[in-house]
Amino acid sequence: MSVANTFEKVRAHARETALLSSISGLVEWDEQTHMPPAGAAWRAEQQAYLAGVIHRRSTAPELGDWLAELSAADESADPESDIGCVAREMTRVYHRLTKLPGELVEEVARVASQSHHAWAAARKADDFATFRPSLERMLELQRQRAAAFGYNGSPYDALLDEYEPGETGDSVGAALAALRDQLTPLVQQIVQSGVTAPSELTQRSFPVQQQVAFGKVAAAAVGFDFQAGSLDVTPHPFCGGAGPRDIRLTTRYNEHDFVDGFFSILHETGHGLYEQGLSEKWFGLPPGTAISLGIHESQSRMWENLVGRSRGFWQHFFAPLCAAFPTSMKGVDPDQWWFAINEAKPSLIRVDSDEATYNLHVVVRYELERAMIEGDLAVADLPGAWNEAYTRIVGATPANDAQGCLQDVHWSMGAFGYFPTYALGNLYAAQLFEQAESDLGDLGARFARGEFAPLLDWLRTKIHSVGQRVSAAQLVEQITGKPLSAEPLMAHLRTKFGGLYGL
Amino acid sequence: MSVANTFEKVRAHARETALLSSISGLVEWDEQTHMPPAGAAWRAEQQAYLAGVIHRRSTAPELGDWLAELSAADESADPESDIGCVAREMTRVYHRLTKLPGELVEEVARVASQSHHAWAAARKADDFATFRPSLERMLELQRQRAAAFGYNGSPYDALLDEYEPGETGDSVGAALAALRDQLTPLVQQIVQSGVTAPSELTQRSFPVQQQVAFGKVAAAAVGFDFQAGSLDVTPHPFCGGAGPRDIRLTTRYNEHDFVDGFFSILHETGHGLYEQGLSEKWFGLPPGTAISLGIHESQSRMWENLVGRSRGFWQHFFAPLCAAFPTSMKGVDPDQWWFAINEAKPSLIRVDSDEATYNLHVVVRYELERAMIEGDLAVADLPGAWNEAYTRIVGATPANDAQGCLQDVHWSMGAFGYFPTYALGNLYAAQLFEQAESDLGDLGARFARGEFAPLLDWLRTKIHSVGQRVSAAQLVEQITGKPLSAEPLMAHLRTKFGGLYGL
Incomplete structure (x- = not known):
């Protein structure tokens, strides 16, 4: 043979x-x-x-x-x-x-x-x-x-490997610890600044039909191909698929919460762009399959946060936004709008948290689940350990377990080692985006002109078309010349939130 | 064993x-x-x-x-x-x-x-x-x-049996010939009456969103269970399904054609009610499967025409219709509306034809396809035979083959013996409905009060729950005590269109 x-x-x-x-x-x-x-x-x-x-x-x-x-x-x-x-x-x-x-x-x-x-x-x-x-x-x-x-090494490695092949508890842990040690103080500074974002602006009336239309315009503008995909409504947004040229975005809408619907669309669009960029010829085989959950999340987070929450993006989309929602946007200052969609503050619920604090929610879960798997934390002691870690790392203390260690579904389903991929996605995204900007020049200026194709083409060439030919760690090192580090994400967060909160 | x-x-x-x-x-x-x-x-x-x-x-x-x-x-x-x-x-x-x-x-x-x-x-x-x-x-x-x-007998029997098990070309042919011999003169009388229906009323502006809402209300009112089904948009309406309690109605909308969208919904609802009424326990097995295409079509035609185009139905639904479309319905007379949705006239295209003339389109196809299968009509002679039959039976002469023998997809796909099931559906529907009215009393009066459950319960008991335990012919004979006949349908058409056109 x-x-x-x-x-x-x-x-x-x-x-x-x-x-x-x-x-x-x-x-x-x-x-x-x-x-x-x-x-x-x-x-x-x-x-x-x-x-x-x-x-x-x-x-x-x-x-x-x-x-x-x-x-x-x-x-x-x-x-x-x-x-x-x-x-x-x-x-x-x-x-x-x-x-x-x-x-x-x-x-x-x-x-x-x-x-x-x-x-x-x-x-x-x-x-x-x-x-x-x-x-x-x-x-x-x-x-x-x-x-x-x-x-x-640790039994945790064997579980993590299912979601992020090639990574270990120690390799992930080192990156998350570095992130934690710098991010917790930054969030404390934000709180101590006394500055508050005008989040009320995003909670005015944004009629659902116009949200749908505006979301589709934005998704198409950044490169999602609606000939080979669609956008529907669901209770818990996700990106699904029915074939190589059939990618299904989903989101949910709330008339009085522009942020939830719109950034869910951009997030799922990021996943969808990855799927649409995979090799059609190799569909279903490793050369046409996403590398890992973490790399997938890096694409969703990049389009949601590094693109969608950037100042350049809103320099381009502010006028269309005002046209789509003339009543609620009347007289709104562009800088105030940008601050409103970038509010940062310690909170208790991961899925409602913001770009700055999100990763701290993940760090807590990683530390606790690894301790449980390795036998260093008894399940009986979880609620107390959770509340202590939230207070210390996130800067917020749960009033009860429903808002504490019972908030996520993952552990009940047996998904241990899954949470870190959320934070890895943010770390990968920042490090890759930093390299893209180094290769392509000022991306914010391009976004302000509505130019999203250069970044997408870069991602297509460097990441999407590669499939599983390399591991996540290899990919990051190949593209950026450096191993994964917390620095690019911290630099991004410091610059952005330092500016917004006058730190 | x-x-x-x-x-x-x-x-x-x-x-x-x-x-x-x-x-x-x-x-x-x-x-x-x-x-x-x-x-x-x-x-x-x-x-x-x-x-x-x-x-x-x-x-x-x-x-x-x-x-x-x-x-x-x-x-x-x-x-x-x-x-x-x-x-x-x-x-x-x-x-x-x-x-x-x-x-x-x-x-x-x-x-x-x-x-x-x-x-x-x-x-x-x-x-x-x-x-x-x-x-x-x-x-x-x-x-x-x-x-x-x-x-x-005839090779046609073997093909017909695929769609209408137990029927033969001769058994179907006898019913269709009887229908043709009475219906062609009735349609001629309608034409000669000189009366015209105010069809313009149904072509005013009926905004799609309100059509969707009104259609759902009507489908639910006649008994379709939206907990176990849905209504979506498609180019060519059909009733599909994904499981015993998951029946998918589809329709299309045109702002300036109320009739097409609404009666497609009622038609597919009729199919859907049959599917929802089949035994869940026997799903996928003969006791939980529809008898034949003809019996399926009898359910869709009954709800579309015998219920949905009845005077009683519109005595109940006229007020909601006016409320849903206040601009277009302003000042419209209920009797004129009822006439408008019941316009009858000879035409060339089967799928656009009306309750009275529809069956003549089917008769033409049955006669021609049987002659082709039995070798009595060469394909080369089809266009001429088609035009001759349309002139003689329908009372309209095609100007070209696109509007003539090329209008339907069926023969190209190899579906010979399928067309008769459309007319059988109308014949079954009328004969069964006549019996239902005999068993339940004046159904029109019930419809006028919004009471559709008695008819649906009757269909559930007599037809839906039976599955394939009997053949179509046995079902009709068991329920009505008579073999299939053209009389109930002709009696219904004569009464209705005789009244509308003053014959």
Whole structure:
């Protein structure tokens, strides 16, 4: 059997799996956007069926044999070659999927479902005690998963690797600690400045129909191709997809909260631009797949914050905004508007937090979840540890557990090692954006002229078209010449918020 | 192996196929409603993949063995029992699918795709000659399909049976001939009356947003459950579905054509009410499946015409209509409005025709397609035969083939025997509605009070919940005590249009 033959078998197999995955993607998108309520029970059966077929295909013994053949072949020696990339990345996923005993997979699914319900009830009743046994059981199962995957340093590494391949608790931890040590004092300075942003401006009446139209104009202006994508309404915004040229953005609208709807659109547009920029030829295979959750988040955060919350962006979009919402925008000063959408202040809820404080919410979760996985923090002690960490790191103290350690769904579902990818996204974004500006010149001036294509083209060439040929760490180092660091993000935040709050 | 065991195997097998079919249904619905244009190529691959999996499951040899066991069992002696119904109907479909040689199936698919393009181009250019070779080839393939299925009388029977199981060319032909012989003179009388309907009333400004809202109110009022269904926009209205409690209505809107949008909604609502009334327990199996295309169409036509175009319906809905469209409805007389939505006149295009003349369009197609399949009409002679039949039966003469024999897509796709189900739907609807009125009393008076539940409950009990336990002919005879006849429809049309046109 020649390598070319084996490679073709792998390619055809992966493409058929991609057909199924993209169908599952459409089914999921529909569930969150258009499915009538009574359709839920049958929908769950459809999704379970598709998940089962996809899992069986992804763990098929013949696939493992082909991948072993590929990995042994000379052609895979270059890890960035097509064969090298396919062999390495598909083998990684194949091993992850086949290393777990079937009983453990089923037990995790069973406990996740039960634990999710327990969490929702506990949050509603602000009663951590009723959630505690479920979380303890889930934690134990996640340790078993880590053991099954295998690891060198910490079991946390094995879990993190699922979301951010190649990273470890220590590598991520170093970046987050550096961020924390500089960001916590900056946020304290913001509080002590006594300055407040005119956030009332964004809470006037912004009729939903005009928000939809304005959001689409902005998404298209930065480069999202609506011939190969769409924008719909959902309770929890996400970017889904049904095929290589079929990317589904979603958002939600609130007439009296311009920020939530609009920046959700820009955030999901960032994800969508990445998806639209992946190689269509390699759709569903590693050379046409996003590198990691962190790199994906770097694209959403870049377009949401570094572009969408920049002064240049609003120099271009302020006039169209006033035209779209003439009543609410009447007499509003552009600088005041820009300050309003860039309000920064310590708060308790991660999903409502701002560009400056967001990462501190993530740092708290990273430190606590790693301590729990490594056995240094008992679940029983989580509420106290959470409140202490929030007070110390974020600068805000939860009044109860519902607004504290019960606010996020992730742990109840067994997602340990996921939170750091949110902050990694911001770190990657700032470091990559700094390099883009160094390569392309003053991007703010370009945004002010409505020129977003240079940045998008740069991202297409440097990141989107690369697929999984390199790891996240390699990508950052290749593009910027430096390993990941907290400095670019801190420099950006210091300049921006230093100016806004007169620090 | 016990019968119960075998039955359970068949049930589980069919339910898994139903999961796939319902996923395919969602994928198809999305393609017609929300898919961005560039998604089409990948979507075609998704649909072909699903169709292939479904076909392989539906023709699996083990399924044939199980069905043979079931059919031989005592429990299947009662054809209306669960086992009897499943054995009979699934065996029928299994034989249809397995009797066709694989090469013929592929050749038909290939020619259908090519023929569809040839038809579209020919219609656009009004050039029948360029379509003629494709149609000749398709006709030959359909004769081969009929031969593979087998038949007693005419090859047309074997094709018709696909859409209206149990009916034959002769049984359908007798009903259509009776209809033609009475309806053609009635339409001539309408023309000769010199009376014209005030159709201008329905072409004023009816803003789309209000059409959507009004249509939903009407669909919900007649009983469509929006907890288990939805209404979206599409170029060619249809009723789709993604599961037993997930029925997707679609329509289109034109600000200056109230009739097209609104009656499309009621038509698709009729289909949707049937789907929502099928047994959830038996979803995807014959006891939970619609009997035939004709019976399905009887439900859509009943709600569109016998309910939605009745005087009682508008006695109830005229005030809400005026409230929804105050400008255009200002000063409109209710009787004039009712006449406007019931305009009848000979026309050339089937899909734009009215309640009275619609069936004559179908009669022409039935007579011509049967003659072609039986070898009594050469494809080369179709345009002339079409124009002659339109003049004689409909009372209108096409000026060209684009408005004549090239107007419909069906034959290009190989659908011979499909057209009669449209007229059968109207015949079934009238005969069933006559019986419902006999059982329930004056339905028009109920509609005027907004009472639609009695009719829907009657349909649920007598038709929807029956599934495929009986054939269409048996259903009509069981419910009405009479075989299918043209009399109820003719009586309805004579009364209604006799009144409107003063005949």
